Structures are given as C-alpha cells and as structure tokens.
Amino acid sequence: MPVIDDVYPSRLEDRVQLLERVDPVVYRDAGIAGPLTADELSTYEEEGFLVKPSLFSQSEISELSEALAAWIRSGELEGLEEVITEPGQGAVRSIFRVHQLHPLYDRLARDVRLLGAATQVLGSDAYIHQSRVNLKPGFSGKEFYWHSDFETWHAEDGMPRMRALSVSLALPKKFPFNGPLMVIPGSHRTYVACVGVTPEDHYKQSLKRQEYGVPDQDTLRTLTERGGISAPTGEAGTAVFFDCNAMHGSNGNITPYPRNNVFFVFNSIENQLQEPFCGRAPRPEHIAARQRVEALRPLSR
Amino acid sequence: MPVIDDVYPSRLEDRVQLLERVDPVVYRDAGIAGPLTADELSTYEEEGFLVKPSLFSQSEISELSEALAAWIRSGELEGLEEVITEPGQGAVRSIFRVHQLHPLYDRLARDVRLLGAATQVLGSDAYIHQSRVNLKPGFSGKEFYWHSDFETWHAEDGMPRMRALSVSLALPKKFPFNGPLMVIPGSHRTYVACVGVTPEDHYKQSLKRQEYGVPDQDTLRTLTERGGISAPTGEAGTAVFFDCNAMHGSNGNITPYPRNNVFFVFNSIENQLQEPFCGRAPRPEHIAARQRVEALRPLSR
Numbered sequence: 001m002p003v004i005d006d007v008y009p010s011r012l013e014d015r016v017q018l019l020e021r022v023d024p025v026v027y028r029d030a031g032i033a034g035p036l037t038a039d040e041l042s043t044y045e046e047e048g049f050l051v052k053p054s055l056f057s058q059s060e061i062s063e064l065s066e067a068l069a070a071w072i073r074s075g076e077l078e079g080l081e082e083v084i085t086e087p088g089q090g091a092v093r094s095i096f097r098v099h100q101l102h103p104l105y106d107r108l109a110r111d112v113r114l115l116g117a118a119t120q121v122l123g124s125d126a127y128i129h130q131s132r133v134n135l136k137p138g139f140s141g142k143e144f145y146w147h148s149d150f151e152t153w154h155a156e157d158g159m160p161r162m163r164a165l166s167v168s169l170a171l172p173k174k175f176p177f178n179g180p181l182m183v184i185p186g187s188h189r190t191y192v193a194c195v196g197v198t199p200e201d202h203y204k205q206s207l208k209r210q211e212y213g214v215p216d217q218d219t220l221r222t223l224t225e226r227g228g229i230s231a232p233t234g235e236a237g238t239a240v241f242f243d244c245n246a247m248h249g250s251n252g253n254i255t256p257y258p259r260n261n262v263f264f265v266f267n268s269i270e271n272q273l274q275e276p277f278c279g280r281a282p283r284p285e286h287i288a289a290r291q292r293v294e295a296l297r298p299l300s301r
Numbered sequence: 302m303p304v305i306d307d308v309y310p311s312r313l314e315d316r317v318q319l320l321e322r323v324d325p326v327v328y329r330d331a332g333i334a335g336p337l338t339a340d341e342l343s344t345y346e347e348e349g350f351l352v353k354p355s356l357f358s359q360s361e362i363s364e365l366s367e368a369l370a371a372w373i374r375s376g377e378l379e380g381l382e383e384v385i386t387e388p389g390q391g392a393v394r395s396i397f398r399v400h401q402l403h404p405l406y407d408r409l410a411r412d413v414r415l416l417g418a419a420t421q422v423l424g425s426d427a428y429i430h431q432s433r434v435n436l437k438p439g440f441s442g443k444e445f446y447w448h449s450d451f452e453t454w455h456a457e458d459g460m461p462r463m464r465a466l467s468v469s470l471a472l473p474k475k476f477p478f479n480g481p482l483m484v485i486p487g488s489h490r491t492y493v494a495c496v497g498v499t500p501e502d503h504y505k506q507s508l509k510r511q512e513y514g515v516p517d518q519d520t521l522r523t524l525t526e527r528g529g530i531s532a533p534t535g536e537a538g539t540a541v542f543f544d545c546n547a548m549h550g551s552n553g554n555i556t557p558y559p560r561n562n563v564f565f566v567f568n569s570i571e572n573q574l575q576e577p578f579c580g581r582a583p584r585p586e587h588i589a590a591r592q593r594v595e596a597l598r599p600l601s602r
Contacts, residue, residue, distance in 0.1 A: 139518055143555050176477035177532045177552060217440055221557045229556055231478045251478060252553040254444050255530055256522045 008162075010155050010193040011278055016216050017193040023162040025188060025243055027123025027268075034120025035113060044121065048188030049230070049242035055113055056169065056237035064262070065171050067104050068133060082286045086142070092135055097286040099131040099264065108169075109264050110299035117241060118165050118266035125295035129153065129164060129267035130288060135260050141179050141253030147214055148187075149265070150244040151194060155278040157288035162188075163271040164244035171260040174233045179253035181240055181261075184220075186227035187247035192219055215247070223247055269295045309463075311456050311494040312579050317517050318494040324463040326489060326544055328424025328569075335421025336414055345422065349489030350531070350543035356414055357470065357538035365563070366472050368405050369434060383587045387443070393436055398587040400432040400565065409470075410565050411600035418542060419466050419567035426596035430454065430465060430568035431589060436561050442480050442554030448515055449488075450566070451545040452495055458589035459575040463489075465545040465568040472561040475534045480554035482541055482562075485521075487528035488548035493520055516548070524548055570596045 007022050025045045036044070044050040056064075072092055077083045082101065084094040095101070099109040109115065109128055118126045136142075149166060153159040174180045192215045215223075232240055242248065244265070253259055273290040276282055285291060308323050326346045337345070345351040357365075373393055378384045383402065385395040396402070400410040410416065410429055419427045437443075450467060454460040475481045493516045516524075533541055543549065545566070554560055574591040577583055586592060 139521070143553050145555055175530070177481075177483055177530060179552070180478075182478055182556070217557065220440070224557050229476070229478055249555050251480070251555055252444050254446055254550050254552055255483070256518065256525050 006277055008150075008154050008191050008193070009277070010151055011195070012193070014195060016195055016219050018219065018222070019191040019193060021162060021189050021191055021245060025162075026121050027163065030123030032120050032123055034116040036117050036120055041121070044241060044243070047183075047185040047230070048246040049183045049185070049240055051232040051234065052113075052239045052241070053234045054237045055239040058236060061171055061236045064104060064108065065260070067102065068171075068260075071102060081284065086137075086140075091137060094132045094134050096130065096132045098133050098262070099128050105131070105133070105262065107299055108262065110296050112298055114167055114169075114239070114264060115266065115296055115298055118167070121165050121241070122163055122266065122268040124163075125269040126165075126266040127269055127293050127295055128289060129157075129159070129265040131262075131264045133260070133262050136179055136250075136253060136258060138178070138256040138258045139254060141259060143179070143252040144250045145214055146184075146220055146247055146249040148192060148245050148247050151192065153244065153288065156276050156280065156283055157290075158274040158276045158282065159244075159267065159271065159288075160274055161271055162243070162245050163268040164265055166242050166244065166263065166265050168240045168242070169262040170234060170236055170238045171262065172258055173236050174238060174259065175255070175257060176231060176233055177253075178255045178257040179250045179259045180231045180233055181248055181250055182229050182231045183240075183242055184223045184227050184247040185230050187223045188243040188245045190223065191245060192247070220247070266296075269293070307578055309451070309455050309492050309494070310578070311452055312496070313494070315496060317496055317520050319520065319523070320492040320494060322463060322490050322492055322546060326463075327422050328464065331424030333421050333424055335417040337418050337421055342422070345542060345544070348484075348486040348531070349547040350484045350486070350541055352533040352535065353414075353540045353542070354535045355538045356540040359537060362472055362537045365405060365409065366561070368403065369472075369561075372403060382585065387438075387441075392438060395433045395435050397431065397433045399434050399563070400429050406432070406434070406563065408600055409563065411597050413599055415468055415470075415540070415565060416567065416597055416599055419468070422466050422542075423464055423567065423569040425464075426570040427567040428570055428594050428596055429590060430458075430460070430566040430574075432563075432565045434561070434563050437480055437551075437554060437559060439479070439557040439559045440555060442560060444480070444553040445551045446515055447485075447521055447548055447550040449493060449546045449548050452493065454545065454589065456579040457577050457581065457584055458591075459577045459583065460545075460568065460572065460589075461575055462572055463544070463546050464572040465566055467543050467545065467564065467566050469541045469543070470563040471535060471537055471539045472563065473559055474537050475539060475560065476556070476558060477532060477534055478554075479556045479558040480551045480560045481532045481534060482549055482551055483530050483532045484541075484543055485524045485528050485548040486531050488524045489544040489546045491524065492546060493548070521548070567597075570594070
C-alpha cells in the first residue's frame with residue numbers, strides 16, 4: 001500500500017505533478033573528503049551532473065573492455081538472470097551485478113575515483129544499489145527514453161530519499177552521434193510524479209523498453225526550456241557522475257560506433273531500501289540490492 | 302531488364318561491391334558562375350558535402366515554417382499521394398513535390414543561393430528531381446538508416462549518372478542530439494552496389510523504412526574508417542549541400558526539438574531519367590520527376 005507520508009509520491013494520480021526536491025544534492029554537512037574539487041561539487045550541485053574527461057586511462061579501459069569481451073565469448077553468461085538481451089536479436093545488452101560477478105569490475109566499483117567521489121557527495125559510506133555493463137551496439141542501438149532513475153527506484157524498489165549517485169563510464173569514445181547519455185541540466189531539482197499504476201513484474205519489460213514511470217511531453221518541454229540538454233562527449237574512460245533524480249535518456253545509434261558503458265549506482269548506507277512505494281513486490285536483488293547490504297571497502301591503490 | 306553497359310550496377314549480385322565513381326563531383330569544365338567560392342567548391346568536391354551556416358535568415362525561415370504549419374493545419378494535404386505519414390501514428394512526416402504545391406517553396410527552389418549553387422556544381426541548367434519537406438518530430442523521431450540516394454535514383458528511377466546535388470535546409474536549429482543529417486566524408490567517391498532484387502512498389506515502404514538498397518555493416522565500417530562521420534549542426538537556415546552519392550543517414554530523436562527540413566534534389570538537365578536500371582516500373586512523378594521536365598528559372602531577387 002502507498003505510504004501516507006511519502007515525500008515523493010508517484011504513479012498514484014491521473015496527471016503528472018512537478019514537486020520540488022526536498023533533499024540536498026551534495027551532503028556537505030558530513031564533511032567527507034574526496035577526489036572532487038569544491039568547483040566540481042558546485043557544478044554537480046547546480047547542474048545535477050559532472051563530467052570527468054578521461055578519468056580512467058586508455059590502458060585501464062582496454063583491460064576492462066577486453067575482459068568483458070572475453071567474458072561474453074566464454075559463454076558463462078548464458079541463462080543468467082543478470083543478463084538482458086536485445087529485443088528481437090538475442091545479443092547481450094546489459095549485464096547486471098557486474099561488481100559481484102567479475103573481479104575487475106569489483107575493483108572498479110571500489111576505485112577511489114568512483115567510490116571516493118560517491119561518498120564525498122553522499123556524505124556517508126555507500127553501497128552499490130545497482131551495477132551493470134551496457135552494450136549499446138552500433139548500427140541498431142535502440143534509444144532509451146527520458147526518465148529519472150529515482151522515480152523508479154523509489155516507486156519500485158523503495159529507495160526512501162534522494163541520496164544516491166550514478167556514474168556512467170564510457171568504454172569506447174563517446175561521439176555526439178553514437179547515442180551518448182543526454183541529461184537535462186537542473187532537472188534533478190524537480191521530482192516528476194508520473195502517471196499510472198505500476199504493473200506486476202514491470203521490470204522484465206522496463207529494462208528493454210520504458211513505458212511506465214516516464215514523464216509526459218509537456219513536462220519534458222518545461223524541463224528543457226529551463227535547462228536545455230547536455231550530451232557530454234569524450235574519450236574512452238570519460239566518466240559522467242549524475243544525481244539519482246537527473247532526467248536523462250539516450251538516442252538510438254545507427255553509426256558503426258558502439259556505445260558501451262559501465263554503470264554503477266552508489267546509494268548512501270543511510271538510505272537503504274524499504275518496501276516499494278508503488279505497493280508491488282520488490283524487484284530482484286540483481287536489479288536493486290536490499291539483502292546483505294554492506295558499505296563498500298575502498299580499494300587501496 | 303538490366304542495361305548491359307550500366308556503369309553503376311546494383312541489386313544484381315548476392316554480395317556488396319564497392320566501385321569507383323566514374324563521374325566528376327564538380328562539373329568545372331562548364332565554367333558556370335555561381336555563389337560558391339573556389340574553396341567551397343573544393344570542400345564539396347573533397348568531402349562530398351558543404352555546410353553553409355545561416356544561409357537563410359531567421360525571418361525567411363520563420364516565414365517558411367509558419368506557411369508550412371498553416372498549410373498542414375488547413376487540411377488541404379489530407380489524402381494527397383504526396384504526403385507520407387509516420388508509421389503507427391498518422392502525423393505528417395514528409396510532403397513531396399513542395400516546390401510545385403506551394404508558391405513559397407517554388408520561390409525557395411529557384412533562389413540563387415540554392416539553384417545558383419546547384420547549376421555551378423552541376424555545370425548545366427538544373428531541374429528538381431525530387432523535393433520535399435521532412436517533419437521529424439521531437440520525442441519520437443525515427444532514424445533513417447545509411448544510404449546513397451544515387452543508388453536508389455539509379456536503380457529505381459533510371460537516373461543515368463552522378464550529376465545531381467541535394468540540399469537540406471534546416472528549419473529549426475540543428476543540435477547534435479536531435480537527429481541531424483550525418484554524412485560520411487569522402488563516401489561519394491565510392492559506389493556501393495547493394496544486394497538483392499528490388500521488390501515491386503518498393504517506394505511505398507522505403508519512404509517509411511529502408512530495407513533494400515542499403516549497404517551492409519562491413520561496407521559502412523570501411524567507409525567510416527576512411528572518412529569518419531560528420532553531423533553538421535547550426536542555426537535555423539543552415540543549409541547542407543551534398544552529392545547524390547554521399548552516404549548519409551540520421552539517428553532517431555527523443556528530444557523535444559523537432560528536426561524539420563526542406564530537401565531539394567537538383568538534377569542536371571543533361572542527366573534526365575531513363576528506364577529504371579532495376580527493371581521495375583518507374584516510381585511516381587512526385588518521387589522522381591520524368592515528365593514535362595524543364596530547367597528551373599532563377600528567381601530574380
């Protein structure tokens with residue numbers, strides 16, 4: 001059942017509502033040190049995202065990419081519930097829970113450049129709410145429509161408050177035209193309560209194609225009139241940190257250039273999941289961690 | 302039946318063939334003066350396309366856009382064979398033969414900035430082989446896969462040689478992320494003979510969704526390895542001239558920004574259509590002009 005005092009209600013009404021965010025973006029009061037400069041924290045707070053060009057080196061990225069390709073070739077992934085395939089094709093599109101399935105990706109999640117930035121922004125220890133590798137192939141890469149991750153995590157996973165941070169790490173180079181992540185700057189300050197009741201087992205479809213929990217066109221026009229659209233490009237190894245409530249999406253990709261990335265969601269250890277606010281059963285553990293949650297141990301470099 | 306001495310055979314073999322272009326790109330020998338500088342002609346010759354930022358003023362573009370919107374609202378277009386609708390929706394996607402259906406677009410086609418550039422490049426008088434307005438709406442604009450227009454015009458319309466020039470004029474601003482035209486620089490020098498036999502009445506489907514007459518992925522990789530991809534952006538009124546054989550396409554568009562444009566194909570009066578080289582009946586007049594073809598009269602400014 002919906003919780004009465006939910007500060008971020010969604011999927012209850014028959015029309016979209018725009019609510020003001022009640023949580024901080026950067027939890028400065030905790031005073032946790034980290035790799036981001038004061039200017040970078042301010043940019044993140046203001047825009048809802050931060051680009052770190054070439055945060056990882058070409059050789060680090062090559063190692064990650066080659067390990068990934070070998071892992072897919074090995075056949076070990078076949079039949080795993082963590083693996084999502086392209087509609088109509090069967091090619092691997094996403095691998096969830098990578099930080100627990102592959103040692104190299106475990107180390108990556110705990111790298112100070114990522115985990116350190118996360119704990120600095122979140123003002124606490126952090127754990128991985130969701131991790132995945134996305135393989136967005138060239139020639140036929142599909143679009144991913146506009147959404148706030150937090151809206152889904154709140155409604156379907158029971159994440160109580162906006163105290164989570166995502167990072168998308170580009171494996172190959174991000175061009176303007178190979179379906180890069182697009183973010184609406186400033187959108188993280190508005191909570192868009194979406195229309196309609198969540199169907200059961202929604203996640204099985206929503207990972208392939210968004211239908212529920214998406215904002216309407218008028219809202220998207222309003223948000224882009226305020227903030228425009230940013231589609232950061234950069235060399236392989238470029239990272240984009242973005243707030244859990246930043247409105248984002250990506251276009252399809254007919255170019256030969258794939259748009260593979262690694263995606264980690266760091267959630268504050270003080271913001272662990274409750275019952276889903278949409279009143280449905282929780283999504284599986286590999287989509288939204290709720291059992292045996294432990295703060296990530298920083299990797300010593 | 303296929304013509305024996307066809308220099309640009311296509312859709313005959315069961316594998317793709319890359320043939321070298323045998324025609325000039327710029328027909329300089331005719332010495333026809335025009336608005337393009339020597340440098341611009343060289344760029345066009347080398348790259349296969351030329352961008353002219355803000356070639357038309359904001360007020361000219363507003364006039365064209367408003368006339369178009371009023372025309373669509375008027376209901377006059379309903380049921381016309383010149384009008385193509387979006388698959389599954391019914392919204393107007395393209396209006397063909399605009400230069401003969403609307404006086405403002407007739408004047409536009411004969412404007413020295415367009416027609417003058419065309420006759421200069423083609424080295425002769427020119428006529429409109431095809432004209433259209435494309436309405437690529439925001440939020441759900443579909444991709445248009447890679448293709449050479451000439452391959453289609455040759456096979457399906459009987460255009461004998463590469464002596465035609467297209468221009469795409471942006472009505473609203475072209476961002477990197479609202480599905481702009483993408484061109485593979487240098488691709489105009491290679492003729493990609495495509496696979497498979499053309500089905501009857503192919504044009505009815507191909508205007509909505511490309512399936513035949515498209516190059517394979519290996520060929521596209523080869524062409525992009527040589528030339529990369531260019532996706533020119535610019536203010537409303539920016540024009541992109543491109544060679545009839547330039548490989549081009551566009552991604553879908555989930556942003557709120559539409560990507561409307563006007564598209565004219567100028568063909569040399571010395572390059573008029575013959576019987577289609579694919580052996581099928583000719584496509585209709587509004588797709589490929591072959592009757593009552595007359596050189597366009599320049600508009601006096």
